[in-house]
Amino acid sequence: MDKARSQQLIDMNPNCAYAALLRTAQDSMKETPPDIKIGSTVRVHVKIREGERERVQVFEGTVIARRGSGVSETFTVRRLSYGVGVERVFPLHSPNVVKVEIMRLGKIRRAKLYYLRGRVGKAAKVKQKLG
Numbered sequence: 001m002d003k004a005r006s007q008q009l010i011d012m013n014p015n016c017a018y019a020a021l022l023r024t025a026q027d028s029m030k031e032t033p034p035d036i037k038i039g040s041t042v043r044v045h046v047k048i049r050e051g052e053r054e055r056v057q058v059f060e061g062t063v064i065a066r067r068g069s070g071v072s073e074t075f076t077v078r079r080l081s082y083g084v085g086v087e088r089v090f091p092l093h094s095p096n097v098v099k100v101e102i103m104r105l106g107k108i109r110r111a112k113l114y115y116l117r118g119r120v121g122k123a124a125k126v127k128q129k130l131g
Contacts, residue, residue, distance in 0.1 A: 006022045006025070006026055007026075009022060010022050010023060025070060025071040028071055028093060028095075029070070029071055029093045030092070030093050033073075033092050033093065034092075034100040034102070035102075036063055036066065036075050036092075036100060036102070037063065037102075037105060037106070038063055038064070038065070038066060038106070038108055038110070038111060038112070038113060039062065039063065039105070039106025039107065039108035039113060039126045039129075040062070040063050040102050040103075040104065040105050040106050041060070041061070041062055041063075041102075041103040041104045041106065041126075042060070042061070042062075042063055042077060042100055042101065042102055042103060043058055043059075043060045043100070043101040043103055044058070044059045044060070044077060044088075044090055044097060044099075044100050044101075045057075045058055045097070045098040045099040045100070045101075046058075046059060046090070046096055046097055046098065047095075047096045047097075047098060056098055059077060059079070059088055060079060060103070061077040061078050061079030061086075061088075062077065062078055062079070062106065062113070062116065062126055063075055063076070063077055063106075063113075064076050064077070064078045064087070064112065064113040064114060064116055065112045065113070065114070071093050072091070073091070073092040073093065074089050074090060074091050074092060075089070075090055075092060076088070076089050076090075077090065078113075078116060078117070080120065080124070083120070085117060085120075104128050104129075105128065105129040106126035106127065106128065106129060107126070107127040107128065107129040107130075108126060108127075113126070
């Protein structure tokens with residue numbers, strides 16, 4: 001749901017529980033979410049808590065899926081680590097996702113790239129979009 005529609009619902013009945021839920025969702029959304037495309041190679045900077053310490057860990061891989069909308073929107077990143085495929089699902093609007101860098105755009109014709117799960121090596125590569 002876009003911001004204008006949710007604001008309209010809040011204004012109609014500001015005391016209902018759904019309006020409170022919409023207000024909370026609106027506050028937790030990022031102002032400018034990263035423009036992530038399927039097939040792109042991205043570098044995701046994630047906050048990791050280890051006891052009292054907090055650090056930023058980088059996860060680099062190919063975006064194979066995007067799902068949801070609004071606050072609950074997520075994207076899945078896959079990479080090969082020591083010959084084993086590792087996938088992580090990141091919430092787009094999470095405060096733990098510090099930054100998403102787009103390294104290169106992929107040239108694809110699918111909405112979901114789940115077929116990459118069965119491939120390794122050069123077969124698992126996505127062609128680069130030029131221009």
